[in-house]
Amino acid sequence: MVAQRVVPTSQKALVADTFIGIDNYRNIYFIKDEVIHKQGLEGNFVFTDLQLGRIATVDIINPLKVVVFFEDTNTVVFLDNNLNEIQRFNFNNLPQFLNVSTATNAGNNSLWICNVDTQQLELYNYNSKIQRVVSQPFSGALLSQASNFNYCFILTENSLRAFNSYGSLLNEIPNDGFKKIIQQNENLIALSENELYYLHDFAGRNREITTEIVTLTLPEITIKDLQLSNEFLYIYDGKILHTFKLIPPKK
Numbered sequence: 001m002v003a004q005r006v007v008p009t010s011q012k013a014l015v016a017d018t019f020i021g022i023d024n025y026r027n028i029y030f031i032k033d034e035v036i037h038k039q040g041l042e043g044n045f046v047f048t049d050l051q052l053g054r055i056a057t058v059d060i061i062n063p064l065k066v067v068v069f070f071e072d073t074n075t076v077v078f079l080d081n082n083l084n085e086i087q088r089f090n091f092n093n094l095p096q097f098l099n100v101s102t103a104t105n106a107g108n109n110s111l112w113i114c115n116v117d118t119q120q121l122e123l124y125n126y127n128s129k130i131q132r133v134v135s136q137p138f139s140g141a142l143l144s145q146a147s148n149f150n151y152c153f154i155l156t157e158n159s160l161r162a163f164n165s166y167g168s169l170l171n172e173i174p175n176d177g178f179k180k181i182i183q184q185n186e187n188l189i190a191l192s193e194n195e196l197y198y199l200h201d202f203a204g205r206n207r208e209i210t211t212e213i214v215t216l217t218l219p220e221i222t223i224k225d226l227q228l229s230n231e232f233l234y235i236y237d238g239k240i241l242h243t244f245k246l247i248p249p250k251k
Contacts, residue, residue: 004198004214005247006233012241018055019236021227023063028241031055036068038083047083059104061148067111069103076103076111076126089126098124098131101142106165107149114142114154121154121163134167143175146183151203153188155181160190162203170204173211184228189216194223196233198246218244 016030016037023029027040034055035048053072060066065086066079078086091098099116106112109127112134114120121135140157147153151170154161155178162170178190178197186203189196196216218235225236233244 004200004216006216006218007245007247008219008242009232009245010243012243013239014236014241015239016236019225019227019234019241020058021060022229022232022234023060024230025063027063029058029060029066031058036079036083043082045083047077047079047085049077052077057102057104059147061105062107065105067103067105069100071101074098074100087126094129102145104145104147104152105149106147106152112145112147112152114145121152123165123167132167134163134165135161135169140175143178144180146181146188148183148185151183151186153181153183153202155190160188160202162186164203171202171211180226182226182228184231187228189226189228189233191223191226196223196226 016032018031020029027038029038034050035046036058038045052070052075055068056071057069064081068077074091076089080086091100100113101116102114104112106123110123110125113122113124115122119137120133122131122133124131138156142156144155150165152163155175158175159172160175161172164170177192180191182189186201188199188202198214198216199211202211221235221242222237223235224238227234231246233246235242
């Protein structure tokens with residue numbers, strides 16, 4: 001495979017504690033002082049609930065049902081496209097208590113969750129209250145989770161794994177220093193020591209492609225937060241949001 005090209009397209013000043021991402025409608029999401037902000041052509045919207053503690057993750061894969069996970073209180077809050085609360089779900093209140101370290105949108109009224117007590121990836125249907133184990137117990141601390149409606153990627157101290165919604169392990173490689181992963185469909189970008197690496201088709205949709213790790217050549221930027229969406233790579237350095245276009249390699 002020819003090395004993945006990355007072309008800078010724009011820069012934008014941003015005052016935020018955490019850059020979340022940009023959705024399909026070009027709205028920008030970020031966190032400032034434990035308040036979630038959404039800014040775009042339709043207006044500016046906010047959500048906060050300080051009683052729930054620190055905001056661990058915000059999943060905007062479905063802008064009509066944003067998933068906010070508060071790890072301190074083991075709670076998920078669902079927000080609409082104006083960041084109004086739709087539903088709240090507390091894993092502490094279940095008949096069978098679940099201690100969760102991650103919760104992201106899996107579609108079909110389900111969440112990808114990592115069960116802290118069993119060290120397993122699960123699919124949890126929050127309407128039917130049915131949980132389904134997806135993975136065998138994994139060793140090593142969980143570092144990062146990236147997912148969409150079809151795949152979930154789990155990065156631990158020891159390995160990087162890809163699963164589908166049927167519970168099949170699609171791919172696995174040792175973790176050689178990665179600290180965080182982001183995804184777009186079946187592809188991944190991994191972060192290590194302020195360097196980014198592209199893993200094409202890591203979910204193994206094309207079985208003829210072996211995992212190749214390609215270093216992305218970027219300007220000298222401090223990588224604080226990042227997102228991959230619609231062939232655009234967004235990197236926030238703490239002051240400036242940098243946008244890059246991913247140019248697919250020629251076949």
